[in-house]
Amino acid sequence: MSTLEIRGLKVTVDTEQGVKEILKGVDLTIKSGETHAIMGPNGSGKSTLAYSIAGHPKYTITGGTVTLDGADVLEMSVDERAKAGLFLAMQYPVEVPGVSVSNFLRTAATALRGEAPKLREWVGEVKSAMEGLKMDPSFAQRNVNEGFSGGEKKRHEIMQLELLKPKFAILDETDSGLDVDALRIVSEGVVRAKEANNLGVLLITHYTRILRYIQPDFVHVFAAGKVVEQGGPELAEKLEANGYAEYVGA
Amino acid sequence: MSTLQSNLLENHTPTGREEAWRFTPLKRLAGLHDGSAKPSDRESLTLNGIASPGVSFTRSAITATSPSDDAVVNRVRNHTSDGAILAIEKNTVVENPIFLNRCCGGVDSAELSRVQIRLAEHAKATVILENTGDTHLAEDLEIVLAPGSDLTFISLQEWGAKTVYAATHNAIIDRDASLKAIHVTVGGDVVRLLPKVEFVGPGASADLQGVYFATEGQFFEHRMHVDHAVPHAKSNVNYKGALAGKDAHTVWIGDVYIRAAAEGTDTYELNRNLLLTDGARADSVPNLEIETGEIVGAGHASTTGRFDDEQLFYLMSRGIQEADARRLVVRGFFNEVISLIGNEEIQERLMTRIDGELERAGK
Numbered sequence: 001m002s003t004l005e006i007r008g009l010k011v012t013v014d015t016e017q018g019v020k021e022i023l024k025g026v027d028l029t030i031k032s033g034e035t036h037a038i039m040g041p042n043g044s045g046k047s048t049l050a051y052s053i054a055g056h057p058k059y060t061i062t063g064g065t066v067t068l069d070g071a072d073v074l075e076m077s078v079d080e081r082a083k084a085g086l087f088l089a090m091q092y093p094v095e096v097p098g099v100s101v102s103n104f105l106r107t108a109a110t111a112l113r114g115e116a117p118k119l120r121e122w123v124g125e126v127k128s129a130m131e132g133l134k135m136d137p138s139f140a141q142r143n144v145n146e147g148f149s150g151g152e153k154k155r156h157e158i159m160q161l162e163l164l165k166p167k168f169a170i171l172d173e174t175d176s177g178l179d180v181d182a183l184r185i186v187s188e189g190v191v192r193a194k195e196a197n198n199l200g201v202l203l204i205t206h207y208t209r210i211l212r213y214i215q216p217d218f219v220h221v222f223a224a225g226k227v228v229e230q231g232g233p234e235l236a237e238k239l240e241a242n243g244y245a246e247y248v249g250a
Numbered sequence: 251m252s253t254l255q256s257n258l259l260e261n262h263t264p265t266g267r268e269e270a271w272r273f274t275p276l277k278r279l280a281g282l283h284d285g286s287a288k289p290s291d292r293e294s295l296t297l298n299g300i301a302s303p304g305v306s307f308t309r310s311a312i313t314a315t316s317p318s319d320d321a322v323v324n325r326v327r328n329h330t331s332d333g334a335i336l337a338i339e340k341n342t343v344v345e346n347p348i349f350l351n352r353c354c355g356g357v358d359s360a361e362l363s364r365v366q367i368r369l370a371e372h373a374k375a376t377v378i379l380e381n382t383g384d385t386h387l388a389e390d391l392e393i394v395l396a397p398g399s400d401l402t403f404i405s406l407q408e409w410g411a412k413t414v415y416a417a418t419h420n421a422i423i424d425r426d427a428s429l430k431a432i433h434v435t436v437g438g439d440v441v442r443l444l445p446k447v448e449f450v451g452p453g454a455s456a457d458l459q460g461v462y463f464a465t466e467g468q469f470f471e472h473r474m475h476v477d478h479a480v481p482h483a484k485s486n487v488n489y490k491g492a493l494a495g496k497d498a499h500t501v502w503i504g505d506v507y508i509r510a511a512a513e514g515t516d517t518y519e520l521n522r523n524l525l526l527t528d529g530a531r532a533d534s535v536p537n538l539e540i541e542t543g544e545i546v547g548a549g550h551a552s553t554t555g556r557f558d559d560e561q562l563f564y565l566m567s568r569g570i571q572e573a574d575a576r577r578l579v580v581r582g583f584f585n586e587v588i589s590l591i592g593n594e595e596i597q598e599r600l601m602t603r604i605d606g607e608l609e610r611a612g613k
Contacts, residue, residue, distance in 0.1 A: 054563075054567050055563075055566075055567070056563055057559060057563065077566070077571075077572070078563060078566035078567055079566040079567075079568075079569050079570055079571045079572065079575075081567070082566070082567055082568055082569035083569050087567075088567055090564070090567075093564065094558075094560045094561055094563070094564035095561075096561050096564065096565065096578070096579060096582055097582050097583065097586070098581065098582025098583055098584070098585035098586055099578055099579070099581070099582035099585070103578075104565070104568075104578070107565075107570055107574065107578060108565075108568035108569055108570055111568070111569040111570045111571065111574065112568075112569040143582070144564075160568065164568065164569070
């Protein structure tokens with residue numbers, strides 16, 4: 001059983017208009033096997049939370065703590081965070097020209113496992129992950145995210161989630177840009193990863209649609225850089241009916 | 251007189267003020283350009299293995315196919331009328347690559363070398379020229395492609411750290427013949443390499459691909475000149491360079507000249523540079539001069555950028571440590587061209603060399 005604990009997290013970014021505070025004291029605790037949905041309007045800081053936990057250099061931490069089983073995540077480099085068990089499925093995965101998916105996945109698996117996976121077993125793992133996400137085998141020979149459709153990018157992110165077996169996954173709007181079929185396929189991948197590895201999930205979304213496939217244990221409403229309300233799955237139903245109006249502009 | 255013609259290499263001892271010489275560090279050129287180099291009689295170019303049927307490799311008198319106004323080429327031609335000739339007979343299709351090798355000429359004197367690669371009508375071959383070791387070398391290499399012939403020419407500059415290499419690789423391409431050239435420069439102190447194309451028959455094509463990686467103190471210049479003098483020829487230029495370390499300096503010049511007679515020309519040239527550290531300098535100058543509007547297409551692009559932090563973040567967020575992530579991105583950058591070589595052993599050898607240069611530059 002692992003615990004990811006976020007306490008009083010404050011984050012700023014440098015903009016052309018000067019330094020802007022995006023996160024204004026976020027508190028959140030996620031345990032293995034739990035699914036937490038973070039819902040909130042555009043610009044509320046949801047993605048900043050995701051990228052700050054993963055260690056993107058654009059964001060400056062000005063206060064608070066993030067710990068994984070007591071270890072200080074904020075002191076870790078980006079790759080050390082991944083090695084500690086954190087995974088960020090990105091809303092806009094980055095193209096890496098000239099680097100094949102196959103080479104990328106094996107390099108990542110080698111880094112995370114501390115040794116190169118045995119070739120035969122690895123080929124089987126990749127094949128099974130790709131089949132689960134209904135991806136064509138030729139996908140492995142393409143360059144990372146280069147020329148991928150929106151749906152392919154998201155499948156590729158969730159394929160990594162299944163192969164790299166983190167303790168905690170942050171899914172940053174994984175549902176955006178997916179049609180109904182792709183949403184179901186991608187969601188099933190997340191559920192498989194949860195069941196296989198007792199994964200803790202922090203699921204960031206605007207919409208309740210994905211929550212039909214990935215049942216949340218907790219729902220947090222995010223507005224103006226902090227959590228403003230928490231509840232169970234019923235809170236998502238309420239948001240679906242009423243929107244975010246009562247949390248913004250008040 | 252077109253501006254591009256005036257960019258051609260003046261036929262006198264360069265002073266550094268000429269357009270064609272303005273980037274080159276003449277003091278480091280070991281006298282190859284001004285006649286002060288001490289000429290040797292060495293002939294370092296060899297054929298690996300035995301020539302297959304229809305292929306010959308000989309040393310004999312060479313008649314230049316095309317006049318030159320380049321100071322280095324003319325010094326070579328004045329020095330010797332003999333050279334190495336690789337000839338492929340009519341209709342001969344050579345299945346395996348032909349390996350030419352240059353190694354270890356030495357730096358106490360200069361080699362002035364003439365080479366001709368000749369493909370007769372409808373011959374087809376791949377020639378891989380492997381350059382290693384330390385040398386001072388001025389090279390006048392001509393590629394003569396008869397109608398319908400098809401050459402893949404790969405020139406690998408894996409020189410040692412003391413090498414000074416000034417070369418012109420001039421391809422004269424006749425009707426419906428096709429050249430694919432790949433120039434890879436990853437070693438040497440000073441490399442000045444001029445890949446040139448003269449189309450002399452319609453329907454001909456040239457694809458010039460190249461990569462270079464300069465580290466601390468190295469100067470690598472690649473200067474193309476593609477002359478569309480006849481109708482319906484096609485050219486493509488794609489060079490990718492990376493630089494790392496103090497005073498690493500690369501120059502890429504792409505001169506494409508479409509003469510009035512060259513209707514139906516289709517040409518594109520691209521140069522991309524990746525600056526991996528501060529203190530390095532990449533010059534990139536595409537020049538396109540067009541004397542007829544009756545063409546299929548003509549374009550060029552040049553970009554010079556720094557390492558993409560988003561790529562680094564993406565790879566590192568998957569547990570890949572920074573040095574490995576950088577290596578992956580640089581390999582990926584070069585892979586587009588290196589993979590065209592089509593020989594796994596060579597490709598891996600070049601990538602390993604690039605990894606090593608990158609690692610040294612990062613220290």
